[in-house]
Amino acid sequence: MKKLRNLALLLLAISLAGGSWAALAGEQKADAKPKSKPKPYILKTCPVSGDKLGEMGAPYVFEFEGREIKLCCKSCLKDFKKDSAKYIKKIEAAEAKEKAKAKK
Numbered sequence: 886m887k888k889l890r891n892l893a894l895l896l897l898a899i900s901l902a903g904g905s906w907a908a909l910a911g912e913q914k915a916d917a918k919p920k921s922k923p924k925p926y927i928l929k930t931c932p933v934s935g936d937k938l939g940e941m942g943a944p945y946v947f948e949f950e951g952r953e954i955k956l957c958c959k960s961c962l963k964d965f966k967k968d969s970a971k972y973i974k975k976i977e978a979a980e981a982k983e984k985a986k987a988k989k
Contacts, residue, residue: 924952926955928976932979933956933964933965933972949973950973
């Protein structure tokens with residue numbers, strides 16, 4: 886009988902300790918810095934295909950290296966991943982062109 890009582894107390898202690906550790910883990914997540922918003926995608930075309938966004942349905946949107954990327958469809962993602970630097974340069978050039986146009 887003493888063994889059964891000791892076992893029950895041990896299980897109770899473990900479950901209480903587990904709850905405390907879970908609470909601590911939750912507090913650490915709450916204290917973590919919130920992720921900053923990605924740089925918005927301002928272009929109206931897909932950097933891969935050049936198609937106007939929305940012509941093939943809702944664009945495929947994802948985050949890449951701190952910036953939002955919009956593709957005309959998910960199938961363009963494969964090409965984007967193959968040579969992402971090429972498409973980022975294309976996006977940056979188009980953004981610079983849009984900014985220059987806005988200043989005029």
